[in-house]
Amino acid sequence: MARVGAALKFAALAALATFLVVPQRFASLFAPLNPSGAPPIYDQGNLLALALAHLGIVCLAAVASAVVAVTLGILVTRDRGARFLPLSRTLVGFGQTFPPVAVLALAVPLVGFGEKPTLIALFAYGLLPVFENTVAGLKAVPAEPLDAARGMGMSASERLRSVELPLALPMILEGVRLSVVINVGTATIGSTVAAKGLGEVIIAGLLSNNDAFVLQGGLATGLIAVLLYEAIGVLERRVCRTSRIA
Amino acid sequence: MNRVATGESRSLARPDPLGLALFAVGAVALAGLPFVVFKMNRIVPGVPLDFGAALPSRLAVPCLLVCALSAAAAVAGRSAWLRLVTALGGLAAVAAAAAAAADRLTPPGNLVFRIAPGAGCWLLLACAALLAVDAAMQLRPGPIARVLGLVICLGATGMAFSRGVFDDLSIMREYAVHAHRFAAEALRHLELAFGSLAAAVAFALPLGLMCHRLPSLRAPTLSLLNVVQTIPSIALFGILMAPLAALSAAVPLAAKLGIEGIGAAPAVVALFLYSLLPIVANTALGLQRVSPAAIEAARGMGLTEGQILRGIELPLALPAILAGIRIVLIQNIGLTTIAALIGAGGLGTFVFQGIGQTAIDLVLLGALPTVALAVASGVLLDALIESIDRSRA
Numbered sequence: 001m002a003r004v005g006a007a008l009k010f011a012a013l014a015a016l017a018t019f020l021v022v023p024q025r026f027a028s029l030f031a032p033l034n035p036s037g038a039p040p041i042y043d044q045g046n047l048l049a050l051a052l053a054h055l056g057i058v059c060l061a062a063v064a065s066a067v068v069a070v071t072l073g074i075l076v077t078r079d080r081g082a083r084f085l086p087l088s089r090t091l092v093g094f095g096q097t098f099p100p101v102a103v104l105a106l107a108v109p110l111v112g113f114g115e116k117p118t119l120i121a122l123f124a125y126g127l128l129p130v131f132e133n134t135v136a137g138l139k140a141v142p143a144e145p146l147d148a149a150r151g152m153g154m155s156a157s158e159r160l161r162s163v164e165l166p167l168a169l170p171m172i173l174e175g176v177r178l179s180v181v182i183n184v185g186t187a188t189i190g191s192t193v194a195a196k197g198l199g200e201v202i203i204a205g206l207l208s209n210n211d212a213f214v215l216q217g218g219l220a221t222g223l224i225a226v227l228l229y230e231a232i233g234v235l236e237r238r239v240c241r242t243s244r245i246a
Numbered sequence: 247m248n249r250v251a252t253g254e255s256r257s258l259a260r261p262d263p264l265g266l267a268l269f270a271v272g273a274v275a276l277a278g279l280p281f282v283v284f285k286m287n288r289i290v291p292g293v294p295l296d297f298g299a300a301l302p303s304r305l306a307v308p309c310l311l312v313c314a315l316s317a318a319a320a321v322a323g324r325s326a327w328l329r330l331v332t333a334l335g336g337l338a339a340v341a342a343a344a345a346a347a348a349d350r351l352t353p354p355g356n357l358v359f360r361i362a363p364g365a366g367c368w369l370l371l372a373c374a375a376l377l378a379v380d381a382a383m384q385l386r387p388g389p390i391a392r393v394l395g396l397v398i399c400l401g402a403t404g405m406a407f408s409r410g411v412f413d414d415l416s417i418m419r420e421y422a423v424h425a426h427r428f429a430a431e432a433l434r435h436l437e438l439a440f441g442s443l444a445a446a447v448a449f450a451l452p453l454g455l456m457c458h459r460l461p462s463l464r465a466p467t468l469s470l471l472n473v474v475q476t477i478p479s480i481a482l483f484g485i486l487m488a489p490l491a492a493l494s495a496a497v498p499l500a501a502k503l504g505i506e507g508i509g510a511a512p513a514v515v516a517l518f519l520y521s522l523l524p525i526v527a528n529t530a531l532g533l534q535r536v537s538p539a540a541i542e543a544a545r546g547m548g549l550t551e552g553q554i555l556r557g558i559e560l561p562l563a564l565p566a567i568l569a570g571i572r573i574v575l576i577q578n579i580g581l582t583t584i585a586a587l588i589g590a591g592g593l594g595t596f597v598f599q600g601i602g603q604t605a606i607d608l609v610l611l612g613a614l615p616t617v618a619l620a621v622a623s624g625v626l627l628d629a630l631i632e633s634i635d636r637s638r639a
Contacts, residue, residue, distance in 0.1 A: 033488065083264050087380045097620040099580025102613040105597045108606065181476065188478040189584060193601060202481045206587060211488040218481025225476035 009230055016223045020048040023216075030212035040212045042201045051220060054197035057115060057190065058183045061122035066176050069127045073134025073172075074160065089135070092128050100125055100186045108193055118190030118197075125186060126179035133175030137168030170240045177232040184225040188217070198224075264380060265320030265329075272317065272373040279366030282347045287358050288420070288605050294364055300347040312339035313370070320377050326384040333377035340370045341406070348414035362416040362607060389629035389636070396625050400618075417614070420607040424596065432615060434510075435592035438585060439578040442514045446521030446574060451567070453522070454529025455555075464530060471523035479516065479581050483588045486512035513590035517578050524573040532566025533559055565631050572627040579620045583612070 019026055023041045030040040075081040076088050103124050107117035141164050149159045191199025198217045205213025280294030281301075297306060316336035319329045348361035363371075387395065412418045421428060457464040477485075490511050494501045505511045536559050544554045560567075586594030596612030599605075 080263075083262070084267075086383055087264060087376060090379060090383060091376070093624075094621065097576050097617075097624045099583055099613075099616055099620060101580065101583045101594065101597060102617050105601065105609045105613045108601065108609065113604075185476065185478040188480055192480075192587070192598065199478070199480065202478065202484060206480070206484050211485065214481055214484035214487075218477050218485055221481065222473070222477045226473065229476070 009227070012223055013227055016220065016227065019216075019220065020051050023047050030216065033210075033212040033215060038208065038210050038212075042204065042213050042216055044204055045200065047198075047201070047216075047220070050196060050198050050200060051224065054184070054187055054199075054221070055224065057118055057195065057197060058122065058180060058187050061119050061126055061183060062176060062180050065123045065126035065179060066130050066172075068123075069130035069175075070134050070172060072127075073131050073138060074165075077135060077138040078156075085135070088131070092132050095124070095128050098125075100182075101189055104186075104189055104193060113194045115190075115195045117193050118187060118195035121190070122183045122186060126183055129178040129182075130172065130175040133171045133178075134168065137171030138164055140171070141167045170236055173232065173236045173239060177229060177236065180232060181225050181229050184221060184228060188221055261321045262323075265317075265322075265377070268373045268377055269317045269321055272313070272370055275366040275369035275373070276313070279369060280364035281366045282344060282351070283362045283364045284351055285360040285362065285416070288360050288416070288607060289603065292360070292362065295347075295351075297343075297366065300351070301343060302350065305343065305346050305350075309339045309343040312336055313374075316374065316377065326381045330378055330381035330385065333374050333381055337371060337374040337378060340367060340374060342411070343367075345412050345415060348412075348416075352414045357419065357422075360416040360419060360607065361414060389633040392625060393629045396622060400622065416607040417610050420605070420611045424608075424611065427595075428611075431591055431593055431595055434590075435579070435582050435594075435616070435619070438510065438513055438517065438582045438590060438592055439575070442517035443521060443571070443575055443578055445514070446518050446525060447571065449518075450522050450525035451529055454526040454567075455533065457526060457530040458533040468523070468527055468530075471526060474519050475523050479520070479584050480587060482516045482519065483512055483585060483590075486515050487588060490515070508589045510590050512588055513582070513585035517581055517585070520581060521574040521578060524570040524577075525567070526570075528566045528570030528573075529563065532563030535566065536562045565634055568627060568631045568634070572624065572631070575623050575627065576620050579616060579623060583616055 027040045033040070072088065076085045100121060104117055104121040107120040107124075111117055111120065145163050145167070146159060149163045154162070187195070187197050188199030188202055191197055191203050198221045201217030201220075202214050205211060205215075205217065276297055279296075281297040282295050283292035284295055285292035301309070312332075313336050316329075316332035319332040323329050323332070344363050344367050351361050352359050382395065406412065407418075413422070453467065457467050474482075487508060490505055491508075494505050494511075540558055540562070541554055544558050549557065582590075582592045583594035583597055586592050586598050593612045593616050597609050597616075598612075600608030600610075600612065
């Protein structure tokens with residue numbers, strides 16, 4: 001079963017890579033979807049470049065939101081920041097009820113069209129799962145190792161670095177994984193405000209009634225999301241193993 | 247012992263760090279950021295005006311006094327009630343100040359000028375709202391109190407809007423232009439979000455039950471639904487247009503029922519598909535968590551399998567199922583916005599029209615009600631889930 005899964009994932013990765021590099025090979029596959037004689041494969045830009053731009057926006061936003069969310073999560077779980085914990089948790093819950101399009105639409109007036117509003121929306125939306133999981137992970141650190149570390153004479157920052165963060169890391173990575181997967185999909189909406197990415201392909205299809213384009217953009221984005229989800233999962237398991245040994 | 251006592255008395259005299267932080271943000275917003283933005287028409291960039299320039303002192307001073315009062319209560323006040331009431335007062339004062347500034351800056355009868363709330367105004371509103379939420383949370387309201395609070399807040403806001411308090415603000419100017427469509431689009435938004443939710447519940451509950459009863463079905467079903475979730479919404483909306491258009495062309499009955507490639511049909515189907523995973527997964531999980539002892543006891547009492555399902559398993563799994571429905575409802579309200587791209591209507595129509603015309607006020611006219619709808623739904627369902635949990639305990 002596990003071997004079948006691995007083979008499937010490898011096949012998906014290979015298919016995605018082939019499609020992005022030599023999309024014309026798939027022309028006969030998509031041709032039945034547009035009988036009107038329009039091009040079966042997206043021809044208004046390089047698919048690989050769009051996919052890389054898409055990934056670039058998602059990763060940049062993910063790194064920024066992970067750094068900020070983990071820092072905030074650490075701050076509110078210290079004694080000094082405890083006063084901010086309940087409100088920040090409520091805020092996170094409230095933020096999750098915000099529709100991603102609304103975040104995107106509200107960012108446009110602030111920074112104009114293009115990549116920037118998409119980056120802001122993805123950053124803001126990616127903060128929530130990471131923050132929530134950082135707080136949950138740090139709160140779940142058992143008292144015994146902390147007491148032991150204190151007994152060994154570790155300072156608060158040493159305890160944070162060598163006990164609390166390693167133990168909370170799997171949870172934090174799970175949050176990053178969630179936020180990345182949501183953002184791969186949300187980034188396609190960014191193309192409605194002129195951000196570069198695979199959403200362009202979908203929107204071009206919607207505008208010209210070309211289902212082949214819509215399907216290409218959708219499938220490529222979906223595959224990227226699934227593969228990233230699996231890749232971060234692998235990373236997570238590896239981190240879990242090393243942190244258990246340490 | 248002595249040291250502990252002095253430490254405590256000191257902490258009581260110490261200003262509240264949260265109040266202090268929000269006070270600092272609010273002070274910067276008031277002093278350094280534009281309170282309103284004045285635009286000659288709806289799409290040109292505006293001229294920022296700060297608080298002092300936007301309001302005459304006979305209006306600015308009372309507003310500042312109320313804000314100072316809520317800031318003082320936030321920094322030094324000990325009673326949560328006092329902080330809640332003053333924070334709500336600050337919220338109302340800032341909103342009223344923005345409305346008054348818009349009224350003052352618009353010449354009578356002029357419908358072209360736009361006065362929009364500026365960054366400072368939004369930030370002040372956010373600070374006051376955060377203070378109010380923090381104070382309200384310290385009062386630990388039960389589910390009924392929370393719903394009541396929501397109703398009061400919505401009622402007060404609705405009353406202010408219906409009496410025309412905000413009519414000179416840019417968003418309401420945009421509303422006046424689109425008023426004839428607003429109610430219909432809002433209703434369409436609700437129909438799409440709730441209609442697809444109802445269909446999903448009817449389908450996903452039995453499916454979740456089957457996943458619980460037949461463990462071999464569970465993993466493949468859930469991973470299939472997981473894959474559906476990763477398809478970007480605009481792509482799924484788009485992909486569904488073709489088969490539904492074909493169905494409408496091939497089956498006259500489908501066309502008569504209003505199933506078309508463009509419009510509500512692909513939107514409802516896509517929302518339905520996105521709704522399945524949370525409900526199926528939570529139903530299966532909730533049923534799995536029902537204690538086997540309770541089921542054994544019921545079986546011992548001679549209850550049939552159907553009675554056990556209806557009388558024991560489903561009621562015990564209800565909070566988990568409702569949690570799934572909460573996720574879906576909020577997700578649907580947000581995703582319905584995107585359905586406007588394929589001609590399904592809803593509040594997203596205004597968002598995308600606004601993006602197309604670079605008319606920010608029109609974007610807000612679509613986005614703000616969507617956010618309010620999602621937040622209100624979240625509060626209501628949370629209260630429902632908690633009241634069920636409480637009645638159990």
